[in-house]
Amino acid sequence: MSDKARTSNPAFRDPADEGFATKVALLLLSLAFLIFFLFLPLLSVFVEAFREGWGAYYEALAEPDAAAAIRLTLLVAAIAVPLNLVFGLCASWAIAKFEFKGKAFLITLIDLPFSISPVISGLVYVLLFGSGSLLGPLLKSWGIEILFAVPGIVLATVFVTFPFVARELIPLMQDQGSGDEEAALSLGASGWQTFRFVTLPNIKWGLLYGVLLCNARAMGEFGAVSVVSGRIRGLTNTMPLHVEILYNEYNMVAAFAVASLLALLALVTLALKTLLELRFGAGNAGGRH
Amino acid sequence: MEVTINNIRKEFERFPALNDVSLKIASGELIALLGPSGSGKTTLLRLIAGLDFPTGGQIFFGDEDASHHSVQERNVGFVFQHYALFRHMTVAENIGFGLKVRPSSSRPPKSEIRRRVSDLLDMVQLGGLEKRYPNQLSGGQRQRVALARAMAIEPRILLLDEPFGALDAKVRKELRRWLREFHDRTGHTTVFVTHDQEEALELADRVVVMSQGKIEQVGSADDVYDRPGSPFVFSFIGESSHLPVEVKEKTVFFQGQPIGISEAAAGGGELFFRPEDISLVEAQDALFGKVTACRRLAGTRIAEIDIANDGHAPYHVEVEVPLHAPVALGSEVRFRPTRWKVFENA
The missing domain is CATH 2.40.50.140 (Nucleic acid-binding proteins)
Known part of the structure; x- marks a missing residue:
């Protein structure tokens, strides 16, 4: 009815509505921006990767160093993501359900990896575990290598990706409060049962979302990892580092082939994220799963 | 179950929420804790439940000193203000939750849980709604599911926090009458919190009027209305x-x-x-x-x-x-x- 009134009275316009020309201009501007800055680069990655056909593409990925980089990236993500899932859960649980001094400080600390340059994050570990530090030589005498080895890469990745799960869960858990948990406890459930049957189902979509973002960053991290890894081909090279090395050697097809995998990961993450957001929203509104 | 509260004190970060409160609740009684917000009525209810612990004083369930017992050990039925139904569980799963989480030695078999759930649903007049989710129920229905869920664990006492607070006026009146009948039928010792004096006076055997962390007066509806014991009670109840x-x-x-x-x-x-x-x-x-x-x-x-x-x-x-x-x-x-x-x- 109001639509009809609107069309029959040309003088009437929603105060928050823009004119037709403005709308088109805004739309075209954002489209042009998207195409130029996002779509074209993404397309060029795949075009470059397949320039010499499927065979070359496959060869570039199957090459031992590339395969090692892929394996290492998967390994690092497989360690860092579960660790951050647990840390993130603990931290958000503590922040959302308890009152304590220094809470604001803890929240700031969790955000720290977001606010400092990844290179610094890597350097911190070099300072901590390097040969000039206290800890490095000590660990080395026990035969434990941190820097320029897998543990260092995992540490740097954990540090950089720490905020994702916690940041996702804190507002969610704060919003939900502890009413459901109290109800479960009053019905005789133990702490663990309460977590498993009540808390976890309540936060599972948010948790999945956080894990997804955390995983994408863990696999794609360049700065911090490049400082601590030492870039030993076939040993401490992750996919993003390997791309850079190939690129510097003018091995474009191989570089873009590995890059295309990372781009693919980004696309899959994006698709899953959208899917999750749909369910997440529905889960909040509908309580169904 | 008789409940005795002896000289309970509760402080939240130095701020006294309850100050030397004593109360004796007889077995089978329906008691209202009435007071303005901030009077400490919900705090007292949560202390009885074991959801909070007193700074000083004791709480007895019968002869047993329950002051240091956890909420699980106290075995109380607590109905939360906004019901706190588990939104990812069906009505039946919600009601059966307290039975499902029991240790295997005392957990009834699945068929028995199903039977008890359906009995409870009949008792709260919601038979046939087993498979619904909480968000598919009206406010009054949710409230009754919460009550059935609390009753499923065969609690020693029933505690309700603002049981009608989130309902509209008409449903509120119906449920009030219904809760009175329910209480008379099951005979559970029941304590409920309200800031609505009409609700307290109509429903409760005895009304506990609270203000600023203290009990001002305990008595029947007639007592507190006709013989107010303090200026606060006189001005808080009625005009x-x-x-x-x-x-x-x-x-x-x-x-x-x-x-x-x-x-x-x-x-x-x-x-x-x-x-x-x-x-x-x-x-x-x-x-x-x-x-x-x-x-x-x-x-x-x-x-x-x-x-x-x-x-x-x-x-x-x-x-x-x-x-x-x-x-x-x-x-x-x-x-x-x-x-x-x-x-x-x-």
């Missing part, structure tokens, strides 16, 4: 007006003038009376003032009266006037309380 008075030789004086009523204890105090407990008079020794407003209130008519106060802001009182002979605005009326209470100045 009332109050004026500063002086009692000399068993006569009550207002602004130095006798007002035609007598009182035993001498000294300064505050005179309290209800709008309906007055009579209009012609005599000189009475209260008098100007009518500033007159309004119809259900079956009565209430006149608002300003009593002059020597250049200060006038005293404002409300009295009931005859329905069919409304007093004129601006006219002067003279009246005397027929029932009143003078509380000595502290």
